[in-house]
Structure formats: C-alpha cells, structure tokens
Amino acid sequence: MSAQCEATAQKAGGGPLSVFERYLTLWVFICIVSGIALGQWLPAVFQTIGRMAVAQVNLPVGLLIWVMIIPMLVKVDFGALHEVRQHVRGIGVTLLVNWLVKPFSMALLGWLFIRHLFAPMLPAAQLDSYIAGLILLAAAPCTAMVFVWSRLSGGDPLFTLSQVALNDTIMVFAFAPMVGLLLGISSITVPWSTLITSVVLYIVIPVLLAQLWRKSLLAKSQAAFDAAMAKIGPWSIGALLATLVLLFAFQGKAIIKQPLVIALLAAPILIQVFFNAALAYGLNRAVGEKHNIACPSALIGASNFFELAVAAAISLFGFESGAALATVVGVLIEVPVMLLVVKVVNSSKGWYEKA
Secondary structure: OOHHHHHHHHHHOOOOOOHHHHOHHHHHHHHHHHHHHHHHHOHHHHHHHHHOEEOOEEHHHHHHHHHHHHHHHHOOOHHHHHHHHHHHHHHHHHHHHHHHHHHHHHHHHHHHHHHHHOHHHOOHHHHHHHHHHHHHHHOOEOOOHHHHHHHHOOOOHHHHHHHHHHHHHHHHHHHHHHHHHHHHHOOOOOOHHHHHHHHHHHHHHHHHHHHHHHHHHHHHOHHHHHHHHHHHHHHHHHHHHHHHHHHHHHHHHHHHHOOOHHHHHHHHHHHHHHHHHHHHHHHHHHOOOOHHHHHHHHHHHHOEOHHHHHHHHHHHHOOOOHHHHHHHHHHHHHHHHHHHHHHHHHHOHHHHHOO
C-alpha cells in the first residue's frame, strides 16, 4: 500500500455530510419550484439557452456538467487499483451487483412499473423516455458520494477508494455498451454516435482532465491538494443545482399537468436502491467479508453517479424529455434514502458479525 493511496483514502470522504449536502433534497425541491416558475415567467430566455447546442450537446449544460464531475474525479486515485486484490471477495460482490444485477434489475423494474403498472397515469409519449432515464441512472455506479457514505458507516477507506477506481475504469469502456444493450432490449432506439459522444464528453475527457489536475496538485504537496479539494468541492453541487433549474424550466409544463409523475418515477428507484443494497450486504456476509468491507460494497451498489446520468439523458433525449426528469428524481431522493441505508447497515452490525 503506497503512502499516497493511504493519504488519498483518508481524505476522500472529506468528513461527514455538510449541512448543504445533508439537505440536498431541500435544495433540489427549491430548484424544482424556481425552475418551473422561471420557465413560465421567462420562456424566451430558456428557449435561447436550449438552442445553444452543437452536435446535440447543449453548451451551457455541458460546461455545468464538467464543473459537476471533474472535482469529484480529482479525488479518485487510479493508483489504488492494485488494492483490489486485498479484498477479492468484496470487489467481486461490488462488480456483480453494479454491472450484472443493478442495470438489468432497473430495466426490469422500469418495464414493470412504467410500461405496465403506472402506464395509465403517465403520458404515453414519454413512457420509453422514462425507462431510458432509469436505465441511465442505474448504469452509472456512484463515484463521489460513496466516499461520504462509507465514512458514515465506518467503511474501509482503501477498499472504498479501490472499488471506485475500478468502477470508473470499467465505466469508461462499459457504460455505452451497457446502456445501448439495455435500451435495445427495452425497444428504445438511440443513435450510437450520440451515446459515444456522451461517454467521451462526460467520462473520458473529465477523467483525463481530472487526473492531470490531480497530478499537478500532488506534485506541489498533499497540503496543496487538500486545499484545492476544499475550495472546489462546492462547485459540484452549485453546478448541479444550476443544471436542475434549467432542466425544470423546460419540464415545467409537463410537471404542472401531471405532478404525480415524480412520485411514480421514484417507486422503481427506491425498490432498486434497497434491493441492491440488501443483495450486496448479504452476499458479502455470505462470502465472509468484514463489516467495514460490506458497507461500502453495499452503498456503492445502492447509489448512482447521477451527475453523469443527467448529462447523458439531456444529450440523448433533450431537456424536455422524460429521461432527463427520471434521472433528476434520482438526485431528489439520493441523500435521504442513502442516509437510511447507512443507518440500517450501522444498526445491523451485530447481526452481520454474529457467527
């Protein structure tokens, strides 16, 4: 284990949730109301923003997405990949749940709830788009917030760092094929060129820029890196909230007509969160992993890289799409639901460790 990996792991969580992060659901709700109101009051302004696109990429949103994603990726130490061999069973559970169970289970839940159970209560023209948004949400494993969830649950920091680094490496190559496969299975057609463009713009380039930035900061000192992380951390959430205001400005009319849509979209997301968390937690216990490995393994399986999902949904389907709205519902429920999962894994430690 390198000293740099250990230092990165200890710093990655950045402490418990800040007040701003803890009440992220409230800020998202404020963005919903503000975005809808602004969209009704200033429609021409948002129509102009919507037209600022090149090759189906909206430039203002593209910039905001980079500001969201890059500070998170700077925290990821790909040098920690060699640490995966220390907990092969836990990593195996993480990969199984994140790449073989989670995306397919979400596609199934989307088909069941959106195309069948809730179909009479949703706009028929958006059903495929809602399912696509749910798939995009499930196909992107959590990158940033899992460090915080791991810290709150007493998770092993090096294991957390190594599984994030491995998931991000896999995501560079597997996100587009996985999304393309699941959308195809769901009879939803998207241009492969747009999907690949989204991966390059919102995964490959941000990863490269973030790692170059990380390397330059660490070349100065660990103190310089820590100071930069403290400074740029709020950028991510600020850019996320600005993106949500834009999105809900475009989604306003549809939400006003059918305000129940957010609750309906939340149902399959909630089921998926609890199912994948329980599955990963139980599998780690079955294979004999320690509790501090099972916690981050379960938590990364339950949470999502929703910033990437929002970006891909907007690129593939547009601001006014059901896909974009579905990914935002994931943002809306992320913090309170994940805090509940953390509480469950913490309170069940005695059961987990019982012979």
